[in-house]
Amino acid sequence: MNAIGPVEPGEGTRDQPLHTEATGGSAARPLVLFYRAHRRAAHGALAAALLLAAGGYLYASRPPAVHPVRAELPFPAQTVDVSYLGEAAVPPGARPHSFAFEVLLGVESGPAVTVTRVTQPYDGLSVASTPPPPFRTTPGAARKVVVTMHVTECGKVPKDAGLPFLDVTLRNARAIQVQSFILGPRYARDLSHALQVACSNDFA
Structure with a gap:
């Protein structure tokens, strides 16, 4: 008898899980x-x-390296000396109520020093110098400088200058410094006298 039923898999052909190891x-x-x-x-x-x-x-925030050659050089204020020589003639063309002094600026040692500015502490005075800044002085040399002062407002200058000084900005190969030079009692006396002459009506 012929019969048609479900196909049975042959030997060795039954369904097997497909490599359960794969999971x-x-x-x-x-x-x-x-x-x-x-x-x-x-x-x-x-x-x-x-x-x-x-x-x-760390590289960006590191402190700047000091150049070994510059570190061995002295600061300009350590090598410069300024001394007072006395009153000087007022340069031609100076404004009224002006007076002048002469100082000697010397550089003892180290590299050359450049003066970039000369000022003083009183608001009522303006300052100019001959030679005008910037000017340079070599080591072992000295330079005479005429400092001319002009009274701009008598009410802002002292009648008697007790301990006046000059502020000088110095530069050399090591650094830039502002140094105050006290020029002594003779300079204080001459400055007080010059101020009294320039502002005689105000001080009377």
Whole structure:
């Protein structure tokens, strides 16, 4: 008798689970290892980036290096001396209520020094010098400088200058400094007299 029924699989052809190991066995290990390797590489790259950023910050915030040659040079104020010589003739073309003094500026040693500015502490006086700044003096040499003062407002200058000084801005290969030079009692006396003459009506 012929009969048609469900087809039975032949020997050795029954359905088998398709490599159940693929979901949890040895076939999954390459994927896990691949993932772990990439994760380690990402962590390593992040750590390297953080180290580079920290190194860049430390490099940018480091203190400036001192040039060894400049560090051995003296500061300009250590090598310059200014002394008072006395009253001087007022340069031609000076304004009324002006007077002048002569000082000697010497550089004892070290590199050459440039004077970039000459000022004084009183608001009612303006200052000019001959030669005009900037002027340069070499070591072992001295230069006479005529300092001309002009009274701009008598109410802002003292009747008696007790301890006047000159502020001189000095520059050499090491640094720039503002140094105050006290020129002594003779300068204080001559300055007080000049101020009284220039502002005689105000001081009377």
